[in-house]
Amino acid sequence: MGTRERIIDVALEMFNENGERAVTTNHIASRLGISPGNLYYHFRNKQAIIANLFDRYEQRVLEILALPEGRVIETQDKLRYLTDVFNELWAYRFMHRDMEHLLSADPELHERYRGFFSHCLRQIENIFLALSGAGILSADEQDCQDLALNTWIVVTSWFSFLQCNLLSGDESVITQDMLQGGIYQVFSLERPYLTPDHRDDVLALQRAFIPRPDWMQRR
Amino acid sequence: MGTRERIIDVALEMFNENGERAVTTNHIASRLGISPGNLYYHFRNKQAIIANLFDRYEQRVLEILALPEGRVIETQDKLRYLTDVFNELWAYRFMHRDMEHLLSADPELHERYRGFFSHCLRQIENIFLALSGAGILSADEQDCQDLALNTWIVVTSWFSFLQCNLLSGDESVITQDMLQGGIYQVFSLERPYLTPDHRDDVLALQRAFIPRPDWMQRR
DNA sequence: CTATTATTAGAGTTATTACTCTAATTCGTC
DNA sequence: GACGAATTAGAGTAATAACTCTAATAATAG
Secondary structure (H helix, E strand, O other): OOHHHHHHHHHHHHHHHHOHHHOOHHHHHHHHOOOHHHHHHHOOOHHHHHHHHHHHHHHHHHHHHOOOOOOOOOHHHHHHHHHHHHHHHHHOHHHHHOHHHHHHOOHHHHHHHHHHHHHHHHHHHHHHHHHHHOOOEOOOHHHHHHHHHHHHHHHHHHHHHHHHHOOOOOOOOOOHHHHHHHHHHHHHHHHHHEOHHHHHHHHHHHHHHOOOOHHHOOO | OOHHHHHHHHHHHHHHHHOHHHOOHHHHHHHHOOOHHHHHHHOOOHHHHHHHHHHHHHHHHHHHHOOOOOOOOOHHHHHHHHHHHHHHHHHOHHHHHOHHHHHHOOHHHHHHHHHHHHHHHHHHHHHHHHHHHOOOEOOOHHHHHHHHHHHHHHHHHHHHHHHHHOOOOOOOOOOHHHHHHHHHHHHHHHHHHEOHHHHHHHHHHHHHHOOOOHHHOOO
16 A cells, blocks of 8 residues: 555544544654655645545545435435444544534635535435435425434534543543444434334334444433 | 633633634733733633633523423423523534533543533433423423434534534624524424424414524525 | 732743655666 | 656754743732
């Protein structure tokens, strides 16, 4: 693997561990065992590394969110969407953590991010509309729009939420439970919209695949 | 007003404008027209200023979230809760923006924040339970727990969401619309749970008080 | 008025960070 | 193996940030 790729990989790893703010270019070079000069040979500056990571992230998420071609959407699809998105989000979790700063430091990236967001939001909305069309949900257009935005917010905030509210200082371990907690939480958004015909089936399916993690049942 | 209070006020102002990361103690002192030494006479370090701001924030929010004493909860209560909380959140918006870093830099604050969170979450849950008890919502215990967590996430992420996705670079102006957008969004969480008896009334009330802002109707 | 304490100024320190520059080394190709 | 280009090392720089130190000034009490 080339030096350029290794820089990106290690940068991602370190950003996720400690946040972009705490990771300097020298740290990255040092962990790689290369010189800072070498790093700057491959990247004009720190922002360029970040922009590159955003490229990867954006591409992966857009792939995941594409609607199934030539067939009707099913409940399993929703589950797959969420699992894949959450996994991807976990892999790039520093991004939403430090998003506001990253964007304010790089107007071009900010512009791209806005495009990414509105694409995603439309896509999420389409998924809800498709679920309604398939008779799984009973939600009108406005419901779907609101569901989509709530979904975006919960999904993109989930790992920050975990970090701030549940994990204590050191342990930065993500358990499968925590991922599932996020998925459960997103499903809870659509739960009241399930049609009587599908309600029991879907709920049973969800309970099987995404049981409510223990730690979510406080008291 | 004493120097100590002026430092806190100006720090809050500047943190909100540019984020805690971009505001140095020297900047704060400079805008106040005092020396850095003077600032450090009043505060041991930057974290102490932040911890102090958190004190204020925590106290105000807990006051706001208290349940009404000696009477049944009404729809207007919920509206007041949200308006007040959002105003307070706006006043301290740097906090949730940079929360993850602030907490990782100050374990003691992290501990306090976790307490604050669980208190708030319980309180929010109680509000939903009270609304259910009053026959306004039809939501069981688990629904209320899930609603509470979704509410917390949407509320605490709202201003970051705006900054990243809707505002372009310079304009950091918050319009009343944007606050209302957040309130609308939180109401959309409970909308499907409204009982038939109250549904029309509540929706009419909400439409009057928190119309969906124009910019939320994309396309 | 004096002694003590609280407050402030402002220069200075230490550490860090993003980034540059030059010289060396490796690599691919003929 | 020679030659140009790509890659790398590593010392160095300029800027910045958090914080310290000392001395001066104000405020207060007796």
